[in-house]
Each structure stands twice: as structure tokens, then as C-alpha cells.
Amino acid sequence: MASRPLCQIPDCDKHYACRLRNKGLQVSPRAMTTRTLNWRPTKSVPPKSNGELVYQDRPGGTKMPVFNPDGTQLYKRDYVADKRRIDNTIRQIRNSGNP
Numbered sequence: 578m579a580s581r582p583l584c585q586i587p588d589c590d591k592h593y594a595c596r597l598r599n600k601g602l603q604v605s606p607r608a609m610t611t612r613t614l615n616w617r618p619t620k621s622v623p624p625k626s627n628g629e630l631v632y633q634d635r636p637g638g639t640k641m642p643v644f645n646p647d648g649t650q651l652y653k654r655d656y657v658a659d660k661r662r663i664d665n666t667i668r669q670i671r672n673s674g675n676p
Contacts, residue, residue: 629653
């Protein structure tokens with residue numbers, strides 16, 4: 578791993594390592610990054626809480642989240658607590674368009 582040379586300018590405030598050194602902290606040149614070009618963020622993983630959301634399977638294999646009346650997403654713990662009422666509401670909505 579390549580390292581940057583130490584800054585030779587006395588009382589330098591341009592570099593982060595120099596500002597830390599002025600506060601009394603010693604930073605190794607190896608702690609400073611050497612490559613910042615072509616940097617790409619890593620692929621993000623969905624939050625673990627998404628696994629706790631309730632989804633409804635639709636035709637074609639799509640999954641749609643189930644929402645509370647106030648517009649927030651329904652979590653499994655809330656669904657289990659009031660499953661009968663929620664299932665009845667979903668059934669009524671599904672059948673309301675059919676004569």
C-alpha cells in the first residue's frame with residue numbers, strides 16, 4: 578500500500594491530518610487515503626426491517642406492501658395482533674369492484 582509523504586508546511590490547515598496534528602494527535606501517513614478516483618459505492622442491502630413488512634401477492638408474481646389507514650406500512654407484529662380485521666378489510670376491498 579502506497580503512503581503519502583508527511584506535509585512539510587509548518588502550521589498547515591489545508592490537510593485533515595495537519596489539522597489533527599495541530600490538535601496534538603499524530604496521524605500516520607498510511608491512515609490517509611491514496612486513491613479516491615473511480616470510487617464506487619458498494620451495493621446496498623435492504624434494511625432488515627423490510628423482512629418484517631406484510632406483503633400481498635398479486636397476479637403476475639408482484640408483491641405489494643399492505644398499508645395502515647394512516648398510510649404507514651404494516652409490520653408483521655401488528656398484522657399478527659389484528660389479523661382477522663385486516664384480512665376482512667383486504668377481502669372487502671378486493672371484492673368491492675366486482676358486482
